[in-house]
Amino acid sequence: MASTAARKQCIPKVAKVKNKAPTEVQITAEKLLREAKESELELLPRPPQQKITDVEELNNYKLWKRKTFEDNVRKNRTTISNWIKYAQWEESLKEIQRAPSIYERALDVDYRNVTLWLKYAEIEMKNRQVNHACNIWDPAMTTLPRVNQFWYKYTYMEEMLRNVAGSRQVFERGME
Template identity: 55%
Template sequence: MDGRAPRIKNRAPAAIYITAEQLLREAQERQESAFRAPKQRVEDFEELHEYRGRKRKEFEERIRRTRGSIKEWLRYANWEASQNEFARSRSVYERALDVDPRSIQLWLSYTEMELKNRNVQHARNLFDRAVTLLPRVDQLWYKYVYLEELLQNVPGARQVFERWMKWEPDDKAWQAYIKMEERYGELDRASAIYERWIAVRPEPRVWVKWGKFEEERQRLDKAREVFQTALDFYGDDEEQVEKAQAVFSAFAKMETRLKEYERARVIYKFAFKQPNQNPR
């Protein structure tokens, strides 16, 4: 060796260019194909027992190393369920809940496992525990009431909604409760829910929804009472009247639809009156 750089015999451009991305992709494909585990066939109960024992040992080793990984717990629990070992699957889920009892993913996966295998009462008990521990997680309540209604247990769904409403959830939850009562023709119950909703959240949009609901069911006196109560609630303070324009507009439009033009005129006059002028 004389230390000189090797001579490049062919300086012509390559016929095919290979990018770094191609090289990485080919390497990954080769690696995936090289390390794909072969399918196992279990011939008898003894082999099945050995297979399950081996898998459990692997899962236990993984969760020992990564105890806080919910993904590993879920894999373990769902594998046990796939073996129809539901008691073992529940045991794994319960151990996982000891690690992270506030994991929504865990509760949902646990209840899904029970429902998939038609263990309805187990699922009910889980939802009850979940909403007791996490009452501000609307997703759990929605799943719970959906389950009860799916089972045609309307009184049970109503009880769940009643528990939920005590936490004064957002507007969508109140609307879901009202919609359920409407589906079963329980319009008086729906009206009572509107009254409770407005007590919790006296916003213009809620007054308007309630008034329209009563109008649609042809309870016009009740609709007028709702709008008049809203008018009294906001009073004659200029700032409050400005805030409630949507309510007054909806009230006047209802009277116009009913051809009560004089009533509509009075409402519009009150809505756009000058400050410090008392309504008649």
């Protein structure tokens, strides 16, 4: 008897609706989502465009941005996207020596990441550093010999340089 009385006390009472008439304005899920999106756009104004006027200000900006990237990399060493963003930012500044060194540091963290190898070699090829690119493809293919993309890209690079013999040699090495 005591247990049935306890069960009746645990069951919440159903709230009774007083006004059962339909409202004049019906609210749909679509309308709620649209209003939420509009209010989100209103709350986040676009940041103002920053204009750098002199060399000292540019150097300060670069220093601040590098410190931010270095902090991100230090906190999350294994997050490869942080390394790639950092290197791409350096490349966008035409810092030809800095970007490859970032990729080298990233490869020390995760040498099995295919994207890192590809981006690293591509950055060297974009900057017409053919010997450097070859020096990237060789260890990449030695470390990860089963990644076909490395073989294709290296062969393609040799073909673009009109080095048919080198292209064949790379292709035959890949077929072994």
